[in-house]
Amino acid sequence: MSNGILKLNKMKLNKKAQLEIMQNVFIILIIFIILIIAFVFVVSVQRNSLGDKADEEKEIEIMKKTQILNFLPEMQCSDNNNLDPDCYDIIKLNTFTKKLEADMFFYEELLGNIKIEIKRYEPSPNVEGWPEDWQWIIYDNPHKDENGEIIDNGFKQLQFPVKLKDVVRESSYFGVIYLVVYE
């Protein structure tokens, strides 16, 4: 009789212990799952922030390239050696374009892989807006492989409105300078 009661008690205790073990296992499992979710989340956020950093560096690189335009007296209007950063002299543009067509060696180092294009826009009503003979590709140096083939990795384009000064005709026109930064 007493043996039976002892066995019954032992069985009850065993069941309780099993339940408690199960409970602990369950809690650990939940915590483990939560930790995995948190880890996955942190990794994805880190990856995103790495991507953002890379984008940020690209933007900074573009900002640097745009500064180059401010330091090209070869194209800018000057009056008594005072440069006007928003003004480009048409005579200088023509001369500089010809010079770069002949020899780009020095400017390749300075400007890198970019394209500088300037277009005149005629805002007068009833007039052709973008006259074709008023466009200058000043400099174009895309990435190239060993065989001289152009590598297309995409590009970013920035545009700035500028004044185009024609000293001969004593005129000034509205223009846009396009800066393409090859990636």
Place this chain on the structure above:
Amino acid sequence: MISKKAQGEIIGVVLIVIILVIAGFFMIGLKMRNANNSDLGSFEDPELAQSFLNALMDTKTERNILVKDAIEDCYSERNDLCGQTDCCSYARAVMVNALSATLDDWQKSYRLQVRRGSEKLINDIPEIGLCNDFSEKEQPGTYPIPSRPEPIIVKLEICK
């Protein structure tokens, strides 16, 4: 007694889970805030509006007049510089063309105003647009044109 103990343990587990979830959300929020702070956004020229006005106002049109002279003439009593056309509408048409070929094309919203004090002879461009007093704006560009009794102010605002 046993069920009370079990309930207590369940509440404990729920509490732990809630604390972990709150901590998780806190971390997410912190990470997101840091990420937003470091984002520079795409590069914009801070002086775009000013460069635009500097270039446009000194532009000579096909009638051999500067845009700024057309505006000045619009506000003067003469109003004869633009030939048969009214200088106010001519200057506005020129500015509309230049803006649509550039800022519209570059998908930027803007507002161009021409005022002499409270006097407004040229309507805003665009007359009704997304860029208004309440919009967040880049650094505006202003171009003063000498005039009497006070200068004419051409103001270009580019909205973010």
